[in-house]
Amino acid sequence: MTMGRIIFYEDKNFQGRSYETSNDCPELTSHLSRCNSCKVESGCFMVYERPNFMGQQMLVRRGEYPDNQRLMGMSQSDCIRSSRMIPMHRGSYxxxxxxxxxxxxxxxxxxxxxxxxxxxxxxxxxxxxxxxxxxxxxxxxxxxxxxxxxxxxxxxxxxxxxxxxxxxxxxxxxxxxxxxx
Incomplete structure (x- = not known):
């Protein structure tokens, strides 16, 4: 099974320090001081405005997301705080x-x-x-x-x-x- 991979960046437009993962991440601030852009190399992920997979969330697929504020539509908190990898499902729903x-x-x-x-x-x-x-x-x-x-x-x-x-x-x-x- 192919794992997903996402890269988070501290600043908009993929600038600043980065953190790459293929796993669930309940607290991004343990790796970066903030997260304002991301790239999904493969797979699908849910990204969340609060730690521990809480608050407003958005599905991100393979692609580039240079501005999390536009992605999430958040006015006060424009940072991603946690993420969850969505495993591939084959079978019934x-x-x-x-x-x-x-x-x-x-x-x-x-x-x-x-x-x-x-x-x-x-x-x-x-x-x-x-x-x-x-x-x-x-x-x-x-x-x-x-x-x-x-x-x-x-x-x-x-x-x-x-x-x-x-x-x-x-x-x-x-x-x-x-x-x-």
Missing amino acids: RMKIYEKENFGGQMMELMDDCDSIQDRYRMSDCQSAHVMDGHWLMFEQPHFRGRMMYLRPGEYRNFREMGMSGKGMRFMSMRRITDIC
């Missing part, structure tokens, strides 16, 4: 989504992308999930728009515990990560 926290309320099972839980399932909200197979991106708005969150196999009882706080934060569309990164 399966996830149960729940209307309420702690697997409460209406439940639906997904095996493919859903551009609007409101239109497809008449669900007004998704506040917890159980990913059985595959890697998924959850989006705050229908049609894969707005803030996103990466989910790998596991149980997610409360999205706020993952640093996704915010007034009215909810997930309205979901997409499988099927890229050959």
Whole structure:
């Protein structure tokens, strides 16, 4: 299996000190004083505005990202603080989504992308999930728009515990990560 590789730079436009990794990195400041640009040599990664894979996040694929502020759309914190490598998944995709926290309320099972839980399932909200197979991106708005969150196999009882706080934060569309990164 091919591993991903990402290089982080302290300054914009790939300037300053750099740090290269193929692994998850819960705290980039243990390697660099800040991170304002990055290059993905191979694979796919999620990059996060806060340590320990918390806060606003963005999927980055192979390519160059000279300005993290534009990439992340962050106004106050323009630095990447942590990153997670997304492993290649071959096989089926399966996830149960729940209307309420702690697997409460209406439940639906997904095996493919859903551009609007409101239109497809008449669900007004998704506040917890159980990913059985595959890697998924959850989006705050229908049609894969707005803030996103990466989910790998596991149980997610409360999205706020993952640093996704915010007034009215909810997930309205979901997409499988099927890229050959």
